[in-house]
Amino acid sequence: MLKGIGASPGIVLGKALVVEDTQLVIERKAITDCEAEVAKLRTAVEVSKEELTKVKEKALAELGEHEAEIFEAHLLVLEDPELVESAVSKINDEKVNADFALNEIKEMFVGMFESMDNEYMRERAADIKDVTNRVLRHILGVKVVDLADLAEEVVLVAHDLTPSDTATMDKKKVLGFLTDIGGRTSHTAIMSRTLEIAAIVGLSDATKEIKDGDFVAFNGDTGEVIISPDEETIAKYTKLKTDFEEYKKALELLKGKASITTDGRHVELAGNIGTPGDVEGLIKNDAEGVGLYRTEFLYMDRNDFPSEEEQYNAYKAVLEGMSGKPIVIRTLDIGGDKKLDYLPMDEEMNPFLGYRAIRLCLDRKEIFVTQLRALYRASVHGKLRIMFPMISSLEELLQAKEVCEEVKAQLKAEGIAYSEGVEVGMMIEVPSAAVISDVLAKHVDFFSIGTNDLIQYTCAVDRMNQKISYLYNQFNPAVLRLIKMVIDNAHKEGKWAGMCGESAGDQLMIPILLGFGLDEFSMSPISILPARKLINSLGFEDMKKFSEEVLSLGTAEEIKAYVEKTFSK
Numbered sequence: 001m002l003k004g005i006g007a008s009p010g011i012v013l014g015k016a017l018v019v020e021d022t023q024l025v026i027e028r029k030a031i032t033d034c035e036a037e038v039a040k041l042r043t044a045v046e047v048s049k050e051e052l053t054k055v056k057e058k059a060l061a062e063l064g065e066h067e068a069e070i071f072e073a074h075l076l077v078l079e080d081p082e083l084v085e086s087a088v089s090k091i092n093d094e095k096v097n098a099d100f101a102l103n104e105i106k107e108m109f110v111g112m113f114e115s116m117d118n119e120y121m122r123e124r125a126a127d128i129k130d131v132t133n134r135v136l137r138h139i140l141g142v143k144v145v146d147l148a149d150l151a152e153e154v155v156l157v158a159h160d161l162t163p164s165d166t167a168t169m170d171k172k173k174v175l176g177f178l179t180d181i182g183g184r185t186s187h188t189a190i191m192s193r194t195l196e197i198a199a200i201v202g203l204s205d206a207t208k209e210i211k212d213g214d215f216v217a218f219n220g221d222t223g224e225v226i227i228s229p230d231e232e233t234i235a236k237y238t239k240l241k242t243d244f245e246e247y248k249k250a251l252e253l254l255k256g257k258a259s260i261t262t263d264g265r266h267v268e269l270a271g272n273i274g275t276p277g278d279v280e281g282l283i284k285n286d287a288e289g290v291g292l293y294r295t296e297f298l299y300m301d302r303n304d305f306p307s308e309e310e311q312y313n314a315y316k317a318v319l320e321g322m323s324g325k326p327i328v329i330r331t332l333d334i335g336g337d338k339k340l341d342y343l344p345m346d347e348e349m350n351p352f353l354g355y356r357a358i359r360l361c362l363d364r365k366e367i368f369v370t371q372l373r374a375l376y377r378a379s380v381h382g383k384l385r386i387m388f389p390m391i392s393s394l395e396e397l398l399q400a401k402e403v404c405e406e407v408k409a410q411l412k413a414e415g416i417a418y419s420e421g422v423e424v425g426m427m428i429e430v431p432s433a434a435v436i437s438d439v440l441a442k443h444v445d446f447f448s449i450g451t452n453d454l455i456q457y458t459c460a461v462d463r464m465n466q467k468i469s470y471l472y473n474q475f476n477p478a479v480l481r482l483i484k485m486v487i488d489n490a491h492k493e494g495k496w497a498g499m500c501g502e503s504a505g506d507q508l509m510i511p512i513l514l515g516f517g518l519d520e521f522s523m524s525p526i527s528i529l530p531a532r533k534l535i536n537s538l539g540f541e542d543m544k545k546f547s548e549e550v551l552s553l554g555t556a557e558e559i560k561a562y563v564e565k566t567f568s569k
């Protein structure tokens, strides 16, 4: 049995597909039949082209133009005669095997592009490497795990999954994810919840312990994986799976119902998304709005900044897709662990404490202005709320708001329409902002508490570091006091307070947050109906008392135990 961190609920029984970075072994061989080697190369190129065309069409249909662009770039590389014909000449001139010839040409081009003083060209090197490796695998007969074209239903086992893996894979065939690294708030974990695919992350050596084709059973809630389970275990997991499916059916009945406590307090249950494509999941789960649209995904996996028009279209799609429900769109939160290939940044000792998010946007104002123009232009298509990430002082907030005013003035001068009703708010994820939230509340329409970062900054504990993850605890009394303070300060100024960190959708945190008076809870779409079920069963007045008791406790452990004891009833 393996134990990791339950990242996305669900009971899964299925066959494992271990996604490894297969090392290609390429040797120089003297050959006599050049024609046969050239044919081998050409066939492999054709097969790769067919594969890429299929993947591209699929990405275009399911995910949109931007995701499909990666594959278009790969196809262009294969269609470039320079690459393939150079390899053909090498086979004929030097009498060498096809894989060796292609690999040499690859190395030459990659070296050339990598040494160029141009970010875009350096990026091309990665495309050439990727696509030629695909061809090489075909020449060598190395099994290519094409996540977009899976033959049967599988449980993906990987060291980690990249954003392009999760973007391109065939979601209908993927029963679940098991990864070696990651925590509850890592990319794979967030993605698995968005896609509603059961997942366990942080398993340490799942890729070593689980062999390709092994039958596995796992529980995405508890983080337990059983490799080659016996009959009794299979029966147990099958029963759990049925129970889970019944629970999901009960949740279905809550669609269209209000999120209201037994004594009549309404709250808003919104969803967190990364791309316009995620709106479908929100509608399916009856979200009452979007509480966090992480726009950085628009900027990732590409060669240059997205244009104003491209951004406008993405924001418009979300606003329209949610038919007038409120949509909080967060301005670019890049830096820390989220890097852009085309935006070179200095090495930093502490990237999470460094040049990121609003700091970067205020410094590189042109990036910020383009995004804000797109946002205000899109505002006429729905109910937009703009939110700034990582604000740590009043000065930063005022500067960011000033840029909004400049953008509005620009649009007005150009005769471009925007809505006057756009709310402007900020995330509370830095302790200094929480501490002066009484002052900040006067200048915003709302706060949204980002516990993922607030916990790491309050407790000085890196949210990605497994070794100290025992210190990363949402029940930490210091964190809870800050949350309560922020909500109270918002309310004193007549503003609303929400939360878009992972804690907002946590069944053990919801009773406390409700008692603190949180107005909006924004979470992974799959957590919405379970949250509604819970809230509908709780009394606001009872939770107020309960949360006061929680605040009187001294340690995270005591608090967690107290919540568990109270709600296990």
Ligand SMILES: C=C(OP(=O)(O)O)C(=O)O
Residues within 6 Å of the ligand: 185, 292, 294, 333, 429, 449, 450, 451, 452, 453, 454, 500, 501, 502
């Ligand atoms: C929602 C948050 O932002 P992110 O997870 O994108 O850093 C947070 O910090 O809680």
Ligand SMILES: [Mg+2]
Residues within 6 Å of the ligand: 429, 450, 452, 453
């Ligand atoms: Mg954050």
